[in-house]
Amino acid sequence: MNPTDLNYQIIDHTADLGIVVKGVDVKDVFIRAAQAMTDIMVKADINEKGAKRKVLVEGEDFPDLMVRWLSEILYLFDGEHILVSAIEISSISPIRLQATLTVLPLKRGHHEILREIKAVTYHQISVQRVHDGWEARIIFDI
């Protein structure tokens, strides 16, 4: 997959790695941020079929919710060796996100792991409305 399809840009940070993601609305920016993070970690076909898994994430505001949402996906990847291939957000507010994920087991050989992300940081986190939609800025510790 080409990063431009995912609509994210890598931003330069001396010690770490960051992304700027754009979306048409707030749901879209949350989905695209998760897809961008997955794209950084692993080379996979996002159209692969898998099982459904529901997740609920709660936070204090959109930036906090974004960190917790991406941390959830990262935990599935690193802790349970599960890859998220598709995301459907059924509801979102600044303090709550409900989604149904399509997940599949991470298989060595089949999925090429590109990079280890240690964590999603709060450093300079922003999720905001911009003139043509929504934009998020996230820095990962790698």
Place this chain on the structure above:
Amino acid sequence: MDFKVKKIDEWRYLIPKKGAMRVPGLVFSSSELMANIEDDQSLLQVVNVATLPGIVKHSLAMPDIHWGYGFPIGGVAAFRMEDGIVSPGGVGYDINCGVRLITTALVASEVRPRIKELVLALFKNIPAGVGSRGRIRLSTKEQRNVAAEGASWAVKKGMGTEEDLERTEDQGVIREADPGAVSERAYKRGHDELGTLGSGNHFLEIQTVDEIYDQDRARAFNLFEGQLTVLIHTGSRGFGHQICDDFLKEMGTKVKEAGFDLPDRQLACAYVTSDTGKRYLSAMACAANYAWANRQIIMHWTRDTFEKILAMGPNELKMELLYDVCHNIAKLEQHVVDKKKVTLCVHRKGATRSLPPGHPDVPMVYRKAGQPVLIPGDMGTYSFVLAGSQQAMKETFGSTCHGAGRMLSRKQAIKTAKGRAIHRELEDKGIYVQSRGRTTLKEEMPEAYKDISLVVEAVHMAGLAKKVARLRPLGVIKG
């Protein structure tokens, strides 16, 4: 926030107290190194740390300071017990990331023709790279034992000796660890990563002692010119990352209740003596112990590999642990402030402990020389052995630098390396490298880091540690 930087002498720069700062900032550096950080935001991070409750004396930065998240990397800050804080961001995600150095009875020039073979065998025996899974699978019960016992867990399993423990910072265990303070998620992330190097700047390196600066201390540390040594640089893996993450989130929610006004969310913290603060320190200790067990296990497999490849016994090889230091940690330590002995919560995020000769926490065998301080270079450049000093106790709560510090972002590094075969360039310099990741070598190439000689010179001249020896790489395994 606007702030000024005032040069005090050739190796010290002061950021005078201003606005919300509770103490001034003090940066150990040189004019050459200062020029590198003017463009990033690491000095602002020194200022931000100075605003945190209960900070003592100075918000400190070592010469390898670079822009981190929240706290700068290369930052040191000590907080009072009664009104001070502890911050997971002041330790970092890779809790007890650290270094251990193994000395041998081997002369590097004699082993040189076998380096490639050794590197390949080490690469096979020690899992490295992104998402590497270990050769050890732990049940949650066994993982709790690792979290409580640290390096001694590995020694009990036959992976090392009692002597190894004596030569590890804190004997490879923080006894206040409470496995009950660690989340299920952290156990899940850590269950198959014990005995793995990981990726990024972590590595295992075969080296030779290239130059000795202090003969007496080198003898005390059992180092001689031309000797073959092995350096291991890794930490607590996903187990530590998750613990940091869990507490950052918990504290982030609670800081508002506590009434802190933080300049950066990543600075989330809790009072040291609060329930959350205490639980963080107990969980952090578990990750620190996991990391010590990790380095102990990797050392055991390194010894094993050398014995098999070189067909030599342990008595011939004499692969002894020189020392093991951690450089991402928060500890409750005794220090003298205003002529009074007090307990402080000292955060070292990308900084190494540097205890002087005679200090009771220095192993007996090094008590006269001072604590060995191990400073890993980046792949392809020198690493250094130094000795702790009294000056560090006076000025930096017994701390010094931890490494070279990045100068180029990973993106810039990849751009700089475009069209170049980094492994070949290194081989031309006599360094054989094996790495797992596709872009690791480019991202981690020597130009991406500050010149470590300048960093070490700055701490040596400022008196925060004394140079003992320089180590040159011969073979590297990277994630």
